[in-house]
Amino acid sequence: MAELSYQEKKIVKDSLIQQGYVLDFSNNSFNNFVADVTKINIDDPKYSEDNSGSKGQRLLKFIELESDYVVGILLKALYDELVQYNNNHGKPKDGGYYELYSKMYMRLISGGNVVEHIDAIQANNDDKDFNSLAKLIRESIEKNEPEAALDRLHTFLIKFLKELCNSYGVAFTKDETVNALYGKYIKIIREKKFIESEMSDKIIKFSFQVIDAFNDIRNNKSFAHDNPILNYDESVLIFSNVTAMVKFIQSMEAKHKSVVIAEAEPDWGTF
Template identity: 25%
Template sequence: MPKLKGSEIRTIDKIFEMSDGYLLDFSDRTMAEYFEDEFSIDITQEKYQINGGSKAKRLRSFIELEDGYLVGQVLRKLWQYKCDYKPEDPQEKAKLFEILAKIETGVSASVLATLSTKAEVLNMDTVSRDLDRALESAFRDPESAVTSACSTLESVCRSIIIELGFELPKKKDIKGLFDSVKRPLGLSPGEINVNPEIADDVRKVLSGLATIVEGIGALRTHGGDAHGRERGYTRLDARIAKLAIHSASTAALFLIETWQLKYPSKELVKH
């Protein structure tokens, strides 16, 4: 993880109210429970107490020791936790997410991290929430991960449709939603604005993306957790769940970036 400047560490301290060893409104017990429940992390481990046992010092040690992607996810969750009981401060948010962009630079799940960052900046809370759920479920509950991956993409499509003032399609599954955003975003076969020499190639890529999106929806129907599980069912391969997460995230990121290009002055908010 990139080394943080002293000023950046102080910013984190201030945002998460870490003066005098505190961390937001957590007690030692509730902090330990929160890290265990949300991240399956034992924050009471000795390695996190190398600089002291206070809540603030344990979080600082965690930030120093762990992978940038994991640190980014924890700080995002703590920010959401704070905003649940205190009004969101736009200046604090801007400063925090600037630091998060640095923390997450070069981490392995780059597509997922980029999507999560853009979702927060665009105020698309549903995207971040669904993505977090998918990431957390990938190994311990692959069926849930597939459902969450599909929900991630649905959130983006639904928000685009509503922000443009269109009615949601009668069939509100992922295929119907994705088909509804292609034309207004200029992604339909006859509306692609690219160099004619590569137009056919781009159409093939977009056609493949549409097929992938449809496949994610079908996988959710047959292998996700949204439709219940019969006794004796065969668990979904975690590799396939991860593929669905990465595919849905890539598609959602592409839609967000296309929105930014086509409507640069219009903020995309969640619906």
């Protein structure tokens, strides 16, 4: 059963339904569209109260009865139809209108978590402020507001990489950029031969360019300054790439620390 907020229900009604109709669909084309996308027959009586439901009523009942994921993929499929409908009927909408609609279906498809590895945003030391920062970032994603936390994610990454450099005794300055810190860390793990495949090494090289570009996003597209904020979809993309990289580093560090510990343990079988 899909759970939509009051605002999301209003978006569905205002965007897709007009006097019982769903955009420009006929009964037959609407049934076929929903079946193609979800493999579900929306003409089933359970979606129509007393068997007289309009297309709009059936859509609302479908949303009420089906899972978040199924509703999400249907609303996503209807996005292009919505844009086309508005263009055909002289109803141009600004980016904010479509962004709200996109946020809705992405939240539903992802099960409420639009960034897969958001759990990786954890402080790697006991600093109270660092832990509070990580918590605020995770809360922004839980609220489906990644664009509001880009500057905090940048700050998190700097603190995270400084702690990693500290752990290997790598020197850095107070004002070191995030890409400079990342470069120093990558140099260390290459020297230690933590990277086992050429493909992984190429991905890491590419991620350096991603991290480098993050400085511009923080300075010119986030709440760090009086900026126009980056759009939602690109904010999700940035978050997803950064958190995936952080998750990989955490897994790699944990693996090699466990190896070091195992090698340091005495072999009691030799006594």
